[in-house]
Amino acid sequence: MKTFVYIDHFKGAVQPASWEALGLAKSLGTASVVLFGSGVDAVAKAAFEYGADEVLVADDAALTDYRAEPYASTLAALASSQSPDLILFPTTARTRELAAMIGVDLNTGVLTDISGLEASGDQLIATRPIYEGKLIEKAVCSGKPVIATIRARAFPKPEAEASKSGTATKVEVKSETLTNVDGYSTSESAVNLGDAGVIVSGGRGVANNPSLTPPDGMDEKQAEIWRAQQGFALITELANVLGGAVGASRAAVDGGYIPYSHQVGQTGKVVTPDLYIACGISGAIQHLVGMRNAKLVVAINKDADAPIFKQARYGVVGDLFQIVPALTEAFRKKLGK
């Protein structure tokens, strides 16, 4: 089987699931890495090290920033001329759009966010979560190529071998575009929960520390948010010691405690870290389906009857404002940080 593996990157920083897609492609047959951008030699080199059989590069000023139209047209033209059986992407904001568009151009199906892919005869059967992860479906695509975006951390990442190298092949660029990139603002810190090995999350309980006295002049809502931010500061500290990311429940993002980009569950943001620590999260169903595939779940909550404890391996019935800093301290000591 011949597979195209699309490497998704932002200014040369590769989404790690791109390499997981490459590993999956290699397990099925030959893997042709597809790489777009400008000045992407280092990424091409890495693609060979991760096991690409060939690297097809469109390196052009018109492709400096991701834009849907030139990227989709370049990729669709390349797929038309080389007829891969399968095109794999990591699942990101960019690739959902790109996969969707080449699905139109190539008149074939798109399977998003897959967590499994098996060959059965000449068919590929994909496993993917639906209904916010409350159900799992197996689905097939009768079109060719099959287009799929893979969920981060669902497939093993191959080992890079520095001895592997090759020469990238230049491909033709279709540069017509309908959209302008006017710039970037980083008002909100980047969060990538999908790739995180450890996630420490906070919920409504994070605002529930009456012993804190907010600064004068705040109304009730401002004081609640201020309290919650003190709580999230503790959670962030614990996440930092563990090299992890900060997550949040819907209650916490709806409450304005932390930006939406941290939300676990519901938006389809299903996370699969090795360790998930839920602090002050009671465990609404949307949240549970978002995190229940974590390898190890730890819950800290005042309410011993909170549903989150049913998903947890270890639990602490107590005040997160006391337990979380103590955990940070204990990890710091044991991990020698």
Next chain:
Amino acid sequence: MKIIACIKQVPDSEAKVRAEDGKVSWGDAPLVINPFDEYAVEGALQQKEAQGGTVTALCLGPESAKEALKHALAMGADDAILITDPALEGIDTLGAARVLAAAIQKIDGVDMVVFGRQTLDNGAGITSAQTARILRWPMLGLAGQIKVHDGRVSVERVIEEGRQNVSAKLPAVLSVVQSIGEPRYPSFMGIRKASKANIPVWSLSDVGASASEAIVKRTELMNPPVRETAVDIIAGESPAEIAEKLVDKILAEKVL
């Protein structure tokens, strides 16, 4: 401006969704407007307020989906259209995008089409981009803010690395995320208007589209494996003692 908000009807997100005999069951939970599409309606209404014009809610689904359209009307949409046809049963996203694109062309003179970021059921989040591609209109996805000026639309896209500012000429297709603003509650007047509304129903032949054979087909539907966990509650005399015990347990699991 002529604005279309594309919406879908889905089981309520609180529903206990289960696989039963290969079919999706949501018990007696209500069918509601897809929560992400409420943001699409909100985004469309904001642009109507800023620019003048109309908002039409467009939905592809069974007769029952009129209730979702009524929610959009109650929020403030000017009118609503339901596309329903027996041939749409089992349609995939590409087929749905083709029907929506044909309907948007039939409506004619449309300046902006707004989608929610994804649906709660299939959750692929690709129908918006496919519709844009079929129409050959620009796609501005995952917009957290929208501004229209001089026939151009500028959005702030929320992507993994932060926020990207992108602009394009109208007409354009957008999808919106939660930062667009909380969807407004239907007003009393809105609810009254919606309850009396006579929602036009278009068949595929009205739209001038045909239902293409689904390329993506479900072969199996499963409930996720139930995790058998008996929670081990860690107790102790002090937070420090509890933390110490818990850290030892976590480290013993060798997940770090």
